[in-house]
Amino acid sequence: MQLVAKPDANGQFPSLEVVGRLAAGIAHDFNNQLVAVKGYATLLLERIPAGAHEREDLDQIVLAAERAAALARALLTIGSRQSGQPSELSLAEVLDELALLLGHVAAQGIELEIEVEPDLPAIRFDRCELERIVLNLALNARDAMPGGGLITISATRSGRGTVLLRIADTGAGIDPANMPRLFDPFFSTKEPGAGSGLGLSIVRDLAAGHGAHVAVSSFPGAGTAVSLYFPVP
Numbered sequence: 001m002q003l004v005a006k007p008d009a010n011g012q013f014p015s016l017e018v019v020g021r022l023a024a025g026i027a028h029d030f031n032n033q034l035v036a037v038k039g040y041a042t043l044l045l046e047r048i049p050a051g052a053h054e055r056e057d058l059d060q061i062v063l064a065a066e067r068a069a070a071l072a073r074a075l076l077t078i079g080s081r082q083s084g085q086p087s088e089l090s091l092a093e094v095l096d097e098l099a100l101l102l103g104h105v106a107a108q109g110i111e112l113e114i115e116v117e118p119d120l121p122a123i124r125f126d127r128c129e130l131e132r133i134v135l136n137l138a139l140n141a142r143d144a145m146p147g148g149g150l151i152t153i154s155a156t157r158s159g160r161g162t163v164l165l166r167i168a169d170t171g172a173g174i175d176p177a178n179m180p181r182l183f184d185p186f187f188s189t190k191e192p193g194a195g196s197g198l199g200l201s202i203v204r205d206l207a208a209g210h211g212a213h214v215a216v217s218s219f220p221g222a223g224t225a226v227s228l229y230f231p232v233p
Contacts, residue, residue: 031069038065070132086210088122088233091155091165094130102153105138109148117156123163123230129206136203137167137226144171144224158229162212168225174218182216200226 041061048054095102095114106112134153141151149170158164174182183204203226204214211231218224 034065034069038062038069041065086124086126088124089127089130090122091120091163091230092116094127095134095153095155098131098134101135102138105135105142106151110142110145111150113150113152115152115154115156117154120155120157120163121232123212124233125210125212125230129210133203133206133228134165134167140200140226141167141169141171141224144169149223160229162229162231165228165230166225168223170223173220173222174216174224175220179216179218183214203228 038061041058045055045058045062048058095116099114102112102114138151138153145151152166152168154164154166154168156164156166183200200214200216207214207228213229215227215229216224217227
């Protein structure tokens with residue numbers, strides 16, 4: 001089954017309007033608190049000698065604060081309807097720079113393959129937002145395979161004047177009954193507490209802000225693939 005994210009007649013995704021109003025009221029103050037959490041954890045790291053096991057716990061606190069800050073920024077992006085600063089990018093270069101981090105994202109028992117077609121045309125996108133999209137979708141793919149599997153990230157010409165970025169997993173797939181709600185804010189197929197349910201709605205919004213569009217295809221027992229089509233400038 002395939003689901004394509006489509007805006008309304010005004011080019012908007014109305015389901016995010018309520019999220020935007022909520023985000024505007026809480027994201028700024030929430031991010032300020034996270035700055036304090038990260039700051040104090042960093043100070044403690046400076047006082048603890050290298051090799052001490054306490055450093056690992058503090059590193060996790062810093063990492064969690066950074067992830068939560070990214071979520072707050074994403075909420076502000078939704079609320080403001082503003083895109084980042086687009087520039088011409090090479091998908092091959094972006095994926096190459098992310099390869100090490102993506103390797104850490106892939107948990108034990110999960111293989112990662114990155115395939116890029118040679119001489120791809122450049123796309124026009126905000127680099128930070130593109131990295132957020134790739135990491136978000138890679139994390140979703142990992143979480144869909146608790147028993148292990150394969151994540152494939154590929155970049156190719158789509159044959160329709162666009163460049164296609166596809167992130168696929170070999171997980172259990174998505175129940176067809178859940179497919180129509182995939183892009184709904186706060187909807188998640190994960191266990192309660194395991195996800196915010198904002199991942200795909202954020203990906204869709206970031207893509208739409210740069211003229212790209214998203215499609216999800218999934219079949220029970222055959223995994224899930226998220227495809228992003230970027231217009232060639």
